[in-house]
Amino acid sequence: MSVPQTRTTARTSRRALASVAAAALIAGGALGSGYLPAATPALAQALPQSPIAAPEHPPGSFANIVDKVKPGVVSVKVKLDDSASSDDEDGPSGQQGQNLQNVPPQLREFFKRFGQNGPNGGPPGMQPQHQGPRGAVGSGFIISADGYVVTNNHVVDHAKTVQVTLDDGRTLDAKVIGKDSKTDIALLKIKDSGSYPYVQFGKAAPRVGDWVVAIGNPFGLGGTVTAGIVSARGRDIGAGPYDDFLQIDAPINKGNSGGPTFNVNGEVVGVNTAIASPSGGSVGLAFAIPAETVQAVVDQLKTDGKVARGYLGVQVQPVTQDIAEGLGMAKPKGALIDHAEDGTPAAKAGLKSGDVIESVNGNPINDAKELSRKIAGLKPGAKVEIAYLRGGK
Structure with a gap:
């Protein structure tokens, strides 16, 4: 190595x-030691001014957390360019087609990337009869009031056009600022100027057993909320040279790629990127990129559009x-x-x-x-x- x-x-x-x-070593994306500057308040109504205290017992409801952070989560829809192979329609581009020999044997057969669902990004059984250009769907989240969006590299790799759909139903064009295949992180920017609701990264890494909430666009059904716990930390699933995944059991499926996992304070602690599944659906084995890694990559992507390691x-x-x-x-x-x-x-x-x-x-x-x-x-x-x-x- x-x-x-x-x-x-x-x-x-x-x-x-x-x-x-x-x-x-220039690696086509950025993993630096910097962090995003603290965002200016633009989710005054959507995010708490002070952290929500973590309950000692399982919360009776996640509704308050969801109400505060859901406006900052988006659905991502991509039309693929001609360089995308047929595999890109149901696997990750950029990392799709990877050699899975490094994946642990117990996960190799079931290892799935998720976030691309074929033509027009629709789920099976819900495709329009006349299908247009091949596409992909995924999730993302806004990290600043001026419209920077984090998602997975494999969602937007080979993208010809990218659109994001906000929680209020607006669909806006976006451009790819930079991407990093080695950590599977991409940074987008909404083209329309404006002040957008956004979410913030957590200040501390979650512990095993902490409650988490995932919000995303599974099977094209935007705004879907699921909950679970952090099952393990430091997972190496053979996806890349810098694997350090959080394992969570919140149910996530195809289309959740690039979506956020929140702690009970409404802070992003991970970016959902992979599942292990015999069927392609959730069986409680999901993997998220830790927020610390995401922040470091995003900082360089925003500045340079690439990673220098x-x-x-x-x-x-x-x-x-x-x-x-x-x-x-x-x-x-x-x-x-x-x-x-x-x-x-x-x-x-x-x-x-x-x-x-x-x-x-x-x-x-x-x-x-x-x-x-x-x-x-x-x-x-x-x-x-x-x-x-x-x-x-």
């Missing part, structure tokens, strides 16, 4: 430290129990360097084959995937400290 690269000046101590300057220039592998014992480690953790590419920041810093990277900027690294995500989240040129184990020291 190739991971983000760094320039380092090695220093020896009990845990050697490396000062690293991340080099640039840091990289180290090393091939790494997990630290197994046997490897940990051989290196005198108390438990398996970190990322073992197989090889440092010549001329890369890692090589210049003195990192070598056999080193085990244990932390980045003081944050522990549990495995190789986490190292990839941490370094990719750095801006090119950033200086970082890497702690690594070499020869038991």
